[in-house]
Amino acid sequence: MKVSYFPGCTLKNKAKDLDLYARRSAEVLGVTLEEIENWQCCGGVFTTSNDEVATKLSSVRALKEAAAKGQPLVSVCSACHNVIKQTNHAMQNDAFFASKVNNYMGQEPYAGETTVYHYLELLRDVVGYDQVKAKVVNPLAGKKIAAYYGCLLLRPNSTMQMDDPENPTIMEDLIKAMGAEPVVYARRNECCGGYVTMENPEFAKRKSLDIIENAKAAGAEVLVTACPLCRYNLQKAGTDMPVVYITELLAEALGVKEVTNEQ
């Protein structure tokens, strides 16, 4: 099947791995991620600005493009997904916001017809973890993997509707499907420090260290995340705990991590 795909800025720069492995793994699982044309920044830095229409327009444009193709819109970056899903929810439920956006955009009005999936949701709900399991060629047996969710992936639950934000299982179940052992630890849904790292790096570091130490104490050998900013902060904390994107491990399990010259 084909789905529309919104990679997001970071995935074209710092987080190329997240993008690359997401595409390769999806192909193995029978899903083609079709990058939508002329996408722009999702507006990620502006997630908290509720009254701003301009910052949401790029998301709406992406959603409209997916709607034109009749495809769901998939993103893998936690922040992009958060912005796009919240914007779509607002287009469905906030008539005033929707009319402002539609007035601004002109042309055909958009009313939130597109289904928005996070890459993990795509795997769980569309592909199915049993299918993932069936396609695994390098089971990551014996590996103790701690999923790190961060704050944006699951919250606010009323709009994300992805998993229980206090006791999520979506990544743990994928880790199990890849043949590894998930490590559950308390701070997996705490904030990594986020953008605070720009003005108070010490504080952000302390937040990241708390998470890593908690995971380590629970026996984790590696941390996985779906968010470039989380990975940045966790790595910057300067511990020996490897922090990788969940898509990288997935590609490894599916046997497509080291591929050259594939189209």
Added chain:
Amino acid sequence: MQRIGVFVCWCGSNIAATVDVEAVSEALKLEPGVVFSTNYQYMCSQAGQNIIKDAIAEHKLTGIVVCSCSPRMHEATFRKTAAAAGLNPYMVEIANIREQCSWVHKDVPTGTEKAIILGKAAVAKVNLNAPLIPGETPVTKRALVIGGGIAGIQTALDIADAGFPVDIVEKKPTIGGKMSQLDKTFPTLDCAACILTPKMVDVAQHENIRIFSYSEVEDVKGFVGNFDVTIKKHARYVNEAACTGCGACTEKCPQKKVPNEFNLGMDNRRAIYIPFAQAVPKVATIDPNYCNMLKNGKCGVCAKVCAAGAIDYTQKDEYIQEKYGAIVVATGFNPISMDKFDEFAYNQSKDVITSLEFERLTNAAGPTAGKLLRPSDGKHPHTIVFVQCVGSRCDAKAEKGKEYCSKICCMYTAKHAMLVKDKYPDVDVYVFYIDVRTPGKNFDEFYRRAVEEYGVHYVKGMVGKVVPEGDVLKVQASDLIANKQLHIDADLVVLAAAIEPDKSARPLATKLTASMDTNDFFTEAHPKLRPVESPTAGVFLSGACQGPKDIPETVSQAGAAASKVIGLLAKDKLTGNPCIAHSDEMMCNGCSTCERVCPYGAITYMDKEFRMPDRTTAIRRVASVNPAVCQGCGACTVACPSGAMNLRGFSTQQIMAEVDAICK
């Protein structure tokens, strides 16, 4: 032809200010059947009623219309007036020209016009009224109490003391409920068992009380004064009459790894067990999920050691039919599940416990014999954090927890904090709260003692996260008054979980046709004036099934419910409502539609012989209404496709006559 009298009330200025009452009484004089019409300042007063009585006698009235306030207010008054003057009370109609007219209109012409129209409608109806005589039904002088906690126990004792027989149905093997699991009770700190178990013994020994333990209400039929109840008595595989409660079986049973629900799974019991030492009835019960003999036929140890020969592996569930005049619901509460509150790490650490678990942990009969030891490693805790309002007072949009205040947590947490400090002054105790709510006799003094005398650290703010690391629980919280984040290394965290109605309440409400609110608490007939009655006649509410309550409040409500039951059972007969459905057998085609819509099961079908025009007879299936069961809701009259069903006092013809009068 009726001879109708019309009586227009001024209600002081309530009606007369917006309705020209003189014009109304004059206009209604011209209506068909009206032979007398007048108006008076206060029709409901003794003088006003005398006007009505005199007019009935003088003008030989066969029906009257009172244009006054809502029938909810004074219909009963005027019916009594009519009856006193020898008129059938159902020949009285009220035209509501106050709530539905004078109070909602501002100018006199409009008000007067509408009052006349409403009066005409009532006159049109009275023209078709017929005298009705209410039936009487006998009252079964026996009460059923569902639930054997402190609420059910108190209600049963009070009813039984008044001389009426009572049955208690309790789904657990023993009565006692939540109170039997508590350690001490606020605000006096007397031991829960010391005050509860004597009452349990009173119940067991009372000549008017029967206990059906390990039983549930399977089915309820009938109506106030005459309920037919089926009680399902689960097989306990022990002959109750023979068992002496010696406990030999519970010591010898080889299946030792059964989580002990009485101690909330903090220790184990055997497959055959007596929940606790003072259980009533003190009879062993075999847990079929764990018993080797019942599961695979191998064992039989308990039967061998039982000197009384009480073990019966072949016992079956038993169904008991009994009649009751009144039913009291006392199904109680449970703490909510902590599954959705994983920020507090309840499922990750054994040292994060709920308040009810804490009760067992400090109880001398609990898993640690009353010593405060951490469940994980049995060590003495040095820092304890109590978190209040876990799942209480949640945002409706939060998708977890309850919106309401669970009411009891502030007091029991203060109690827990004090109990800890009293036994172990070295322990540091923190209590996190949103508000401290301690109204109640000696309640606030109690809480202040915890703060002022015992030095418990009360912090206004919520705990955001509990992180188990090594053998400490890292508690991250906010102190709203100091406006700072707190990080506490705790050894034990106690969560004051919100309380919710027992899961059995919802299906029971369906069986009783008793209404519930969105939180599954039973609804009372009136929140202030009828707090212990359900809107369903003959069903009463006792304890936390109606809303969160502490023990003193539960006991008061239990007594109040008992007094209502006694008042009901003291009557020999109940007067029914004569405004009930009846079927015109000549029109009924036996289609069963009415039977399906009747919420009370009042309609049955029978085959009846009818004489046909050509002197032959035919047997036809026709509907028949049980007048004692019918509540007069009218559902069948609307559903009947052939128009055979009609409601006495509210027949289709009467209502159409009213509509015609209004639309003319």
